[in-house]
Amino acid sequence: MEPITIDVTQNTPYGLQKLDSSISFRGFISFLESKIDQEETVKKTFFSLVLDKLKAKPGFSQDIPLSEVTNYKEELSLIYGMLMPPIANEKEVFWALSAPVSPIVFYGTSGFYSLLFEKSGDLRCDLIEDRGVNYKQKMQMLYSFILEKLYHFPPLHHPDMIITLKDDESGLQKYYRVHIDNSFCEVYAKGSLPELDLDTLRSDLQDNFDINVFSSMLPHSLFHFEGFSVITLNDVTAEHAVENIKNTILDRASYDPKTYFNYVAGALKMLVENPGIDFGLMAVLRVNNKLVFDRSSILFSKLMSAATENDLAEQTYLDMATQYFESPKTLLLRNLGAEDPKKQDFIRILQKDGVEAYALLPVYHDNKVVGVLEVYSKEQKSIDERLLAKLDVALPWIAQMMTNYIDEFNLQIDNVIRDKFTSLQPAVQWRFRETAWHYIRDKALNPQSAEIEGIQFRNVYPLYGAIDIRNSTLERNAALREDLRLQFNVLIETFTVLKQKLGFGLADEMIFKCRKWIAEITDESTDNDEMKIRDFLDNEAHPFLEHFKEESLKMFGSGAMDPGELVLRNRIDQYFAMIDEDHGSAFANRRELEASMQAINSSVNLYLDLFRNEIQESYPCYFEKFRTDGIEYDIYIGQSIEPDKRFSELYLKNIRLWQLTTMAAIARITNSLIPQLEKPLETTQLIFINSGSIDISFRDDERRFDVEGAYNIRYQVIKKRIDKVHVKGTGERLTQPGKIALVYFNSKSAEEYVGYIRYLQEKNTLLDDLEFFDLEDLQGVTGLKALRVGVNLESDWN
Numbered sequence: 001m002e003p004i005t006i007d008v009t010q011n012t013p014y015g016l017q018k019l020d021s022s023i024s025f026r027g028f029i030s031f032l033e034s035k036i037d038q039e040e041t042v043k044k045t046f047f048s049l050v051l052d053k054l055k056a057k058p059g060f061s062q063d064i065p066l067s068e069v070t071n072y073k074e075e076l077s078l079i080y081g082m083l084m085p086p087i088a089n090e091k092e093v094f095w096a097l098s099a100p101v102s103p104i105v106f107y108g109t110s111g112f113y114s115l116l117f118e119k120s121g122d123l124r125c126d127l128i129e130d131r132g133v134n135y136k137q138k139m140q141m142l143y144s145f146i147l148e149k150l151y152h153f154p155p156l157h158h159p160d161m162i163i164t165l166k167d168d169e170s171g172l173q174k175y176y177r178v179h180i181d182n183s184f185c186e187v188y189a190k191g192s193l194p195e196l197d198l199d200t201l202r203s204d205l206q207d208n209f210d211i212n213v214f215s216s217m218l219p220h221s222l223f224h225f226e227g228f229s230v231i232t233l234n235d236v237t238a239e240h241a242v243e244n245i246k247n248t249i250l251d252r253a254s255y256d257p258k259t260y261f262n263y264v265a266g267a268l269k270m271l272v273e274n275p276g277i278d279f280g281l282m283a284v285l286r287v288n289n290k291l292v293f294d295r296s297s298i299l300f301s302k303l304m305s306a307a308t309e310n311d312l313a314e315q316t317y318l319d320m321a322t323q324y325f326e327s328p329k330t331l332l333l334r335n336l337g338a339e340d341p342k343k344q345d346f347i348r349i350l351q352k353d354g355v356e357a358y359a360l361l362p363v364y365h366d367n368k369v370v371g372v373l374e375v376y377s378k379e380q381k382s383i384d385e386r387l388l389a390k391l392d393v394a395l396p397w398i399a400q401m402m403t404n405y406i407d408e409f410n411l412q413i414d415n416v417i418r419d420k421f422t423s424l425q426p427a428v429q430w431r432f433r434e435t436a437w438h439y440i441r442d443k444a445l446n447p448q449s450a451e452i453e454g455i456q457f458r459n460v461y462p463l464y465g466a467i468d469i470r471n472s473t474l475e476r477n478a479a480l481r482e483d484l485r486l487q488f489n490v491l492i493e494t495f496t497v498l499k500q501k502l503g504f505g506l507a508d509e510m511i512f513k514c515r516k517w518i519a520e521i522t523d524e525s526t527d528n529d530e531m532k533i534r535d536f537l538d539n540e541a542h543p544f545l546e547h548f549k550e551e552s553l554k555m556f557g558s559g560a561m562d563p564g565e566l567v568l569r570n571r572i573d574q575y576f577a578m579i580d581e582d583h584g585s586a587f588a589n590r591r592e593l594e595a596s597m598q599a600i601n602s603s604v605n606l607y608l609d610l611f612r613n614e615i616q617e618s619y620p621c622y623f624e625k626f627r628t629d630g631i632e633y634d635i636y637i638g639q640s641i642e643p644d645k646r647f648s649e650l651y652l653k654n655i656r657l658w659q660l661t662t663m664a665a666i667a668r669i670t671n672s673l674i675p676q677l678e679k680p681l682e683t684t685q686l687i688f689i690n691s692g693s694i695d696i697s698f699r700d701d702e703r704r705f706d707v708e709g710a711y712n713i714r715y716q717v718i719k720k721r722i723d724k725v726h727v728k729g730t731g732e733r734l735t736q737p738g739k740i741a742l743v744y745f746n747s748k749s750a751e752e753y754v755g756y757i758r759y760l761q762e763k764n765t766l767l768d769d770l771e772f773f774d775l776e777d778l779q780g781v782t783g784l785k786a787l788r789v790g791v792n793l794e795s796d797w798n
Contacts, residue, residue: 003069003070003072003073003076003106003107004070004105004106004107004108004113005066005067005069005070005104005105005106006104006105006106006113006116006123019099019100019101019102019220019223019225020190020220020221020223020224020225021099021100021101021102021224021225021226022063022064022100022224022225022226023063023064023065023066023069023099023100023106023227023228024062024063024064024100024226024227024228025054025060025061025064025075025079025184025227025228026061026226026227027184027185027186027226027227028054028079028184028227028228029051029054029055029061031184032047032050032051032054032082033051035047036048036051050078050081050082053074053075053078054075054078057072057075059072060072060075063226066099066104066106069106069107070106070107076097076107079097080095080097080107080109083095083230089111090109090110090111091109091110091111091114092111093109093111093112094109094111094112094115094176094232094233094234094235095108095109095111095112095230095231095232095233096108096109096112096230096231097228097229097230097231098180098228098229098230098231099228099229100182100185100186100225100226100227100228100229101141101142101145101180101182101185101187101225101229102225102229103231105231108231112231112233115165115176115233118168119168137161138161139214141180141182142220143214143218145182145185145187146187146218146220146223149186149187150187150189150193151193151196151198153198153201160177160178161177161178162175162176162177162178162236162240163175163176163178163233164176167273170273170274170275171275172269172270172273172275173237173270174235174237174270174273175235175236175237175239175240176233176234176235176236176237177233177234177236178231178232178233179231179232179233179234180229180230180231181229181230181231181232182227182229183230184227184228184229184230185225185226185227185228185229186225186226186227187223187224187225187226188223188224188225188226189222189223189224190222190223190224191222194217194218194222196217196218237270237271237273238271238390238393240270241267241268241270241271241394242267242271242393242394242397244263244266244267244270245264245267245268245394245397245398245401246397248260248263248264248267249264249397249400249401249404252404257296261281261300264279264281264398264401265278265279267394268391268394271390271391271393271394272387272390272391273390274377274382274387276377276378276379276382277375277376277377277382277383277387278302278375278376278377279373279374279375279376280300280301280302280303280304280305280373280374280376281300281301281371281372281373281374281398281401281402282300282301282303282304282317282321282371282372282374283370283371283402283405283406283409284321284325284369284370284371284402284406285406285409287413291317291318291321291322291325293313293314293317293318294409295313295314301374302350302353302355302358302374302376303316303317303320303346303349303350303374304316304317306349306350306352306353306355307346307349316345316346316349319345320346324360324372325369328362328369328372329362330359330360330361330362330388331358331359331360332359332383332384332385332388333347333357333358333359334357334380334381334383334384335356335357335380335381336350336351336355336356336357336358336380337351337356337380350376354378355376355377355378356377356378356379356380356382357376357377357379357380357381357382357383358374358375358376358377358383359374359375359376359383359388360372360373360374360375361373361375361388361391361395363395363398363399363402364395364399365399365400365402365403370399370402370403370406371398371399371402371405371406373391373395373398375387375388375391425622425623425624426616426620427616427620427621427622427623427641427642428455428457428622428641431455431457432455435452435453435455438453439451439452439453454697454698455697455698456695456696456697456698456708457622457636457638457640457641457695457696457697457705458640458695459638459639459640459693459694459695460622460636460637460638460640460641460693460694460695460696461636461637461638461652461690461692461693461694462634462635462636462690462693462694462696462707462715463634463635463636463637463655463656463659463687463690464632464633464634464635464687464688464690464719465632465633465635465659465662465663465685465686465687465688466628466630466631466632466633466685466686466723467604467630467631467632467663467666467670467683467684467685467686468628468629468630468683468684468686468723468735469597469600469629469630469681469682469683470681470682470683470684470735470737472597472629472630472681473629475593475679475681476590476593478589479589479590479592479593479679480530480589480590481521481522482589483586483587483588483589483590484517484521484533484586485518485521485522486578486585486586487578487579487586488514488515488517488518488521489518490574490575490578490586491514491541491575492511492514492515492518493571494545494571494572494574494575495507495510495511495514495544496511497567497568497571498545498548498568498571498572499511501567501568502548502568504548506544510540510541510544513536513540513541514541517533517536521533545572545575545576548568548569548572549569549572549573589679592678592679593678593679595677595678595679596677596678596679596680596681597629597681599673599676599677600630600670600673600677600681600683601627601630601631603669603670603673604630604631604666604669604670604683605625605631607662607665607666607669608625608631608633608662608666611658611659611662614658615635615654615655615658618651618654618655619637619642619645619647619651619654619655620641620642620645621635621636621637621641621655622634622635622636622637622641622696622705623635624705630683634705635655635659636696636705637651637652637655638693653752656752656753656756657756657759659687660687660740660742660753660756660757660760661760661765663685663687663740663791664685664740664760664765664766664791664792666683666685667683667685667738667739667740667791667793668791668792668793670682670683671683671737671738671791671793672793682737682738683737684735684736684737684739684741685735685739685740685741685791686722686723686734686735686740686741686742686743687740687741687742687743688718688719688722688742688743688744689742689743689744689746689749689750689753690715690749691744691745691746691748691749694707694712694715695707695708695712696708696712714781717780717781718743718778718781718784721778721779721781722734722743722775722778722784723735725743725775725776725778725784725786726775726776727773727774727775727776727786728773728774728775728776729774729776734773734775734786734788736788738790738791738793739788739789739790739791740766740788740789740791741786741787741788742786742787742788743775743784743785743786744784744785744786744787745783745784745785747785750785750787753787754770754787757770757787757789761789764792765791765792766789766790766791766792767789767790767791767792769789769790770787770788770789771787771788771789772785772786772787773785773786773787773788774786
């Protein structure tokens with residue numbers, strides 16, 4: 001214990017340290033006297049001894065000047081012994097005595113003084129900060145004390161005061177809760193007390209504590225304070241660290257993933273009080289109850305980020321996690337250098353990245369493992385059981401963090417399914433939710449008669465577009481023809497070798513049938529019946545070859561195979577290798593065609609997704625794509641899809657212009673892909689202009705929206721029949737590569753699009769070659785007309 005006088009608020013501008021106060025221990029002596037009268041245990045003797053000691057010096061019962069208080073070291077030590085448990089370690093206890101309601105400390109533990117001074121000897125702590133929350137809290141405590149003592153007003157509630165100090169050894173911030181006990185203080189008015197309306201005061205305090213108001217009503221110069229205060233500091237760093245983690249998790253939306261993790265990791269460092277300890281997180285992610293590796297999560301894991309540098313992250317995680325989560329338990333490796341890296345690949349990976357100590361802690365939520373917390377350091381033996389125990393208080397929040405991450409991951413999966421595979425898009429999701437609620441409500445009222453109501457959107461404006469791969473059927477037939485011709489030629493060679501080596505006469509018949517098939521395949525005037533060809537190969541040719549292959553294997557196993565039989569078996573193996581769909585040369589043309597079509601459709605899909613996202617920002621609409629040889633799409637927009645936002649035809653016109661611009665962009669994109677394609681393919685672009693609105697409803701059987709009503713079905717019929725329509729009287733296909741075709745009935749609608757075309761021609765997006773056509777009659781459809789305009793495929797335009 002040290003009797004050192006310190007003014008810990010040297011910089012306080014408000015002058016709290018200048019309160020009219022005097023140090024007195026009379027209140028404490030009176031307290032002891034009352035305790036002696038009440039006590040009946042052995043404590044009474046102890047209290048009497050202390051009281052006698054305190055009264056032994058007459059000056060101790062008088063007001064003591066601050067400059068003389070250090071003369072009473074023994075008496076101050078007795079007060080410490082009375083107010084603190086006798087087994088308390090003063091180096092670890094932060095306790096002090098101060099002038100009444102003033103932060104002028106005159107006696108304290110060595111632990112308290114060590115907090116106040118830096119190693120250089122400079123004072124570093126201000127228990128009443130010169131600004132901010134702590135000052136307000138201090139003033140609130142002062143006036144609460146005055147009101148309670150002199151006006152019998154109930155004590156004011158005030159939040160805890162927290163101070164922040166930097167630890168000399170760790171360099172980390174530490175937090176301390178300040179408690180000031182004024183039990184042994186008294187306050188006296190120097191004159192008459194100001195009159196206060198306590199009811200009004202009570203009402204004002206409920207709204208706000210205004211320091212200036214109280215300072216004007218009750219200036220502290222009116223009062224004299226007597227006695228002493230007891231200051232206690234409690235280390236709440238762990239509590240504060242956990243609170244930081246909790247607040248970070250609750251405010252997740254405010255942080256990017258890296259900042260989010262760094263805040264949590266910083267709080268954990270504070271918790272273990274060691275800046276050399278780092279942390280990683282791995283949540284357990286499953287798809288269909290199977291562990292999966294999410295590459296974006298390596299940001300949070302030391303082991304995974306280290307393994308990624310060697311392209312081992314996914315396999316390392318799956319191998320380790322599968323084994324670990326069968327029986328999760330704490331893993332502590334204090335010295336990786338002492339471990340055998342041959343037994344565990346992850347040890348070698350961590351050591352290579354500089355890690356010398358490593359621990360894994362399983363994290364549970366609702367008795368289920370949701371992930372692991374990594375603890376690691378570049379210093380050997382820096383992690384032990386005591387350090388890991390400090391993390392226990394944070395594990396529930398780490399579990400919540402991982403649970404949130406798992407929920408976000410699952411939500412991403414659901415969003416992709418909804419976005420890519422179902423018709424339940426955000427623009428119409430509100431209607432499905434409403435319908436689901438109505439069903440739940442009706443089922444609760446009458447379970448027997450509750451039914452799912454139909455989901456309809458009335459008076460919506462449809463937009464239809466199609467990007468088709470030109471002559472895709474012809475290209476597919478040509479690829480099939482070339483592959484089959486190669487396959488049957490090799491098949492004939494194989495049967496010829498079989499006839500030569502084994503003299504098997506039935507091989508001649510197979511050769512005859514193969515040549516007949518080649519003649520049919522080569523004749524482009526006839527359509528090849530692929531099913532019949534496949535039937536011949538699967539049920540005649542291949543079983544024939546497989547029989548002799550099995551026989552040759554038996555002979556080879558007995559050591560009796562001659563060179564001729566070996567040649568035959570090799571030839572049969574070569575044939576079957578050639579017809580492998582993934583790698584064989586007999587599927588090369590079809591693979592090249594599919595790869596080219598996939599490249600085109602992927603590019604178109606990507607651009608349409610961008611188009612969809614852009615138009616949603618203007619006005620919510622329903623956008624659905626269909627895969628054919630190319631891509632078709634339907635867009636529906638109208639008031640019924642978004643009842644809360646007023647619909648205007650301006651939104652419709654805007655989306656029509658966007659549609660035309662997008663078709664031009666797609667034409668240019670697919671044209672630019674031609675040099676990169678294994679099979680050079682071109683696309684055509686088609687738009688159907690429907691002048692009026694239609695009604696659509698959700699079809700449960702197909703899980704998609706479709707038109708309803710006789711008039712509306714006509715729209716659907718036209719859509720399905722115009723892709724191969726011809727220009728009237730010419731026999732020419734309307735759709736052509738590098739051009740956009742627009743089919744319509746109503747001339748007014750055409751005029752609107754002509755305006756858009758002129759605008760895009762001015763922007764150098766479209767060519768100056770606009771054509772107007774009448775179209776041939778289709779089954780049940782007459783009077784169709786069309787516009788056609790070329791896309792500027794060469795000029796630089798955005």
